[in-house]
Amino acid sequence: MADNEIKTPPALRMNNITKAFGPTVALNDVSLKVKPAEVHALVGENGAGKSTLMKILSSVLTPDTGSMELFGNPYSPKNPIAARNLGIAMIYQELSLAPDLTVEENLTLGIEPNFTGILKTKKIRQLALEALKVFNHPEIQPQLKVSKLSVAACQLVEIARALVAGCKILVLDEPTSSLAAGDVEKLFDLIKKLKNQGIAVIYISHFLEEVRKIADTVTVLRDGQIAASNLPGVTSEDKIINYMVGRKIEQLYPRSNRNKGKLVLEIENFSGTKKPIAASLKLHSGQVLGIAGLVGAGRSELLRCIFGLEKIRKGKIKIGLYLGPASPLRRWYQGAGLLSENRKEEGLALSMTIAENVTMSKLRSFGRFGLVWPSRQNQNTGRWIDKLAIKCASPLQRVDELSGGNQQKVAFARLLEHNVDILLLDEPTRGIDVAAKVAIYKIIDELACDKNSHKAILVVSSYLPELMGICDDVSVMCKGRLGQTHNINEINEHNLMQEAIGTA
Amino acid sequence: MRKILSLLFILSIAFLTSCSKQAPVDKSKITIAVIPKGTTHEFWKSIHAGAVRASQELDVEIIWKGPLKEDDRESQITVVEDFITRGVSGIVLAPLDNTALRRPVSEATRAGISVVIIDSALDSNDFVSFVSTDNYIGGQKAGEHLAKLLNGKGKIAVLRYQEGSASTQQREKGFLDAIAKYPDIQVVSANQYGGATTETAYKASENLLAPLRNADQALSIDGIFTPNESTTFGMLRALQDNAFAGKVKFVGFDSSEMLVKALKEGQINALILQDPMNMGYLGVKTIVAHLRGEPIEKQIDTGSVVAAPENMNDPHIDKLLNPDFAKWLTTK
């Protein structure tokens, strides 16, 4: 083994990589070794640091400390283009093809064979045909427009593009999340072919049965650290899951005694345009109900359908005394509020002040005859700034000048200011530091337990320990379907993960 | 970035300051604002030249300033207002509209600034003199000449200039009145307008000509009249592009280098020439005379002549066809 390593250096070696974003440590002393002609699976929960690590590999991010080697040579590209030229190819979940160009134009985009700017069309066609030959997919014609192709075919085109560009290390990020079962098999065949050509494949996935099928080696990341490295590909799912979630629940999550009160939200057989599919749940005041699941399972869509931001196709919904679908405006009026998972694009108007953001849902209550008195807005906002310890100069500070955690507190303050009875929280702690997380857990606990407010809270989170820590009950969503509600004392992270992956 | 911007800013200020040097304010000198309808037509350049000539002879200052948007009434009103505010000694104005310019002119008069109207009429009595071509007579001359060319019979078309432009309406009227005396001449179209620019006139000409074709694609009309430079040039281009030039008797109004060339080549049969240089010259001369307390006529005709290929080498006509305005405008 040792001899072998001297003869052929690993395709990629990442040594002691550390990367922090402000106070949040995304990667802590992570090392990774990928051999040529190896399919190396990288698994871990959302936020474990997989994508940060891959961004460092492709030079979108630069590490704080640590070094990299490519086939034994030091590797420190200046930018993503340099990384690509050195043979690193990334295929993301969201494909990055130009839909209005043809397959061959996409394949050679940026590296078009040309003579003083004039394209050599014959050469392009030849290159494209050669690249596509490997795939054995005759339906992908070089002169076809990409917008006409299926998602699976687009993915193949993108992989082909990586080959045309001469890639040596191919990173596939959740490649099967948008593929049908048959296409997955075809993709695996292709990965095996690539492997035979000596290309190293880094395979990122949540779906552990796929990992077992295709991977030679598995590395598990957890909380920005290596939980286990170089496990053989045949390691059991149970064992991998243990590595993924294997931490103790800390005293991070305050929990007072909660009493389930009256039923405030009930949905039955509830379907959106695509997701959710026939979901049913009951939410009581004084209850914190968590919804677990993988990214793309349809959890956000469930909340958005409830809140009226997306269309409801069929099913029953009852909020408090109100039956049937309603606009967001009505929902606020009915006493429900939504915290968006997408703080920057939807949750907050970044160019407006804290006060404007906190009071935006109830502008009418700051004066009569449609008037809005800023002094009252500021006064009310000031209260929440104190209560939630939002670090800012004044209520009149623009939101985009705040840190992520404080921004999230501002978004949260809107629900508190509106004094809603039902809080729909979509990833309430995404991308914020531990201190802010703890603060938000504390607020959630107080809201649910406080005899006076006795709120009902529905939380979507991809972070299982968080759900285990703050919720009374948890449901799991998998591929648009909502499972039954489990009491938190009767279930563990392991079972939840299995249910989310769909192997339970 | 900030440095570059500051530099730009300073440069533009310096530019402005240096420009202001060109128009020094001399209190003792009479300052006359000359306000044309536009600044890009050759006609107005000739007026400008005439005004400059008069200013040099009379030792007065003139400010030549057209509306910022060519042929825009509001723009011209604004220019007049600004010169009232500046307190010039007198204004020579070619009004874009016979009613819209009344108020600013009376405001000028109220502020003690005398106004001489040139080129087009104004429905008001608040000016001291009206210096212009007698457009009606000019139009009549065109009508008589075209009738003579057609031997008193045939079909003709008129491409009008623009509604509200008094001078060209006078010409069109004079023309049609003269033609009316010939019963055998039939006016097949006289309701199309060429609009403000050569471009619009060109399009209007094509639209006018399109339905006037015979089955064999030849034109079904024998004569055309256009009442100013832009319509004449637009019509000429339309005729040339459809290979009709020279095959139809064509009488235009005003001149430019291209029109003179066409006249020489027989594509235009006659041009009615005003004397714009004389108009600019007399406009300034009249207002200065008024300011110096000399008696002046209430209406002054600057005259018009028919230029045809046979008389275009006469010295008098030649001077009108090839005005030497460059001499006056370059020396400043």
Place this chain on the structure above:
Amino acid sequence: MNVPLKWLNRFGLLLALLAIYLLFIFIAPSSFSTMRNLETIARQTVIVGIAAIGMTFVIISGGIDLSVGSIVAFSSVFVAYFLSKTHFSPLPSAVCAVAVGSAIGLISGFLITRLKVVPFIVTLGMMLLCRGAAKGIAGEQKINAPYTWLNEVLASLPPERSWMILSPGVWIFIFLTLIFAFILRYTVFGRATVAIGSNEQTARLCGIAVERTKVIIYTLSALFASIAGVMQFSRLTVGDPTVAVGLELDVIAAVVIGGASLSGGQGTIFGSLIGALIMTIIRSGCTQMGLENWIQEIVTGAIIITAVALDRLRHRKS
């Protein structure tokens, strides 16, 4: 941030206005510093200024309205039409013209929100449509109208009415500016406008009636363009369907100089007022200096770019 910089931030635009005014006092003829000149500048700012009030709302909401110039012509033609053809008295004529003009904005608003066509295209279409309609109603010529008190609204004051200090039209403009500066700052509608421009998704999430607000905004813009059209008629004394071609660009420039962002969420009515004043001062100063038109156009272009670029730079620093 230290104190002087904060002041500069708040009053930077006003300082720019003052600087440009002082610059012209320095280089233009002495007449430029007279009260009469200030009065003329005020009168000449009214049309662009009034249209800019509506445009400020549109631009703050993240939209654009290209139909303003055409609506000005449209309503000026209608005033003349009502006065001369239907023999209305002046006030009903003006009110009817404003009503007809505002209806255009209502239609634009509905097209933008219901058909989800971008404002640029809808108002571009409306621009051509209104211009054509104005020409059609006027029979492709100006409409002469009887001379009424309406024509005195924006004229310089005759000596016997000098107690009014400024023309009635200027007073109307000042009044509208104050009212709508208040509405933008202190009403639910105003706040909703800013919220939509700042982040439409957030506004929707917060239960703001995005569609309805947008319809109101475009109607307002047309309403102000129509009032500007009445003012335009007052100045011209005739209904001219070819007037105010490209006026929308002057209006947009005024609003943008005034600190509004074309991507929405930012801008103030007073800023737009100052922007409009800056445009008038440059134009008037250049005319009084007797600058040739081509120089004037270059100078105006340079000043617009410089002003807006400096403003953006200032924002980036802070």
